[in-house]
Amino acid sequence: MLDRIKYKLHIWVILLAILILPRQLYADYVLPYPSLMPGHKLYRLMEITDRLKGIYSWGNITSFKYRLRQADKYLVEGKTLFEYKQYLLAVRSLDKSDHEVTLLIPALRKAETEGKNISAQLQVVFSAMDKHSQVLSDISITVPAEFVWRDEFKDSVRLDLDRILENSMKLRIHVASEAAKLR
Structure with missing residues (x-):
């Protein structure tokens, strides 16, 4: 009986220690949940508000954060x-x-020339570009290499999806390498 009480007490002490003691959590870069999609009646309004947010993103670090959010979205x-x-x-x-990804490094370069510490933003760039590359790689596996989009009222459009996705992945790799030069 006494052993059983000691055992339960040990369990409670361990659980309490797990809950109370500080610990550091590491999370992967998380992309946002999809918002309104093209074709939704409020999509144009969302684009307008996004542009207004861009106008009011003063400063290099704020501009960087805005551009990254837009690229993710x-x-x-x-x-x-x-x-x-x-x-x-x-x-x-x-x-x-x-387009938004191409604007990340210029914002960080400008911040660096102004003497701002951009080490945290560089880490975010590396994580974000890695996550973007993973997503693009996953997409490239599931889509056809080429696709002809036939519209009822317009001319057909040939989409070289392999090339488009490859170029997007190369862009992310290039941005990560440019960020590495800023260290």
Whole structure:
């Protein structure tokens, strides 16, 4: 009986120690949940508010954070559209993500020339570009190499999805290598 009480007491002490003692958690880079998709009646309004947020993103670090959020958002949007085989819209979203990614390093360079510590942002760039590359790699496995988008009212559009995804992955690798030069 006494052994049983000691055993329960030990369990409670261990549980209490686990809950109370500080610990450090490591999380992978997390992409946002998909927001409104093209075709939704509020999508244009969301794009307008995003542009306004961009105008009010003063400072290099704030601009960097805004651009990264936009790149993440458009990547997730593209991923979702690829999953639903909406390839033309997916490629447009991926182009938007690529554009935002190209603006990350100039913002960090400018911050560095102003003497700001950008080491935390560089770590975020490495994690984000790694996550982006993983997502793009996963997409490239599931989509066809080429696709002809036939619109009812417009001319057909040939999409070289392999090349498009490869270029997006190369861009992310390039951005990560440029970030490494800033260290």
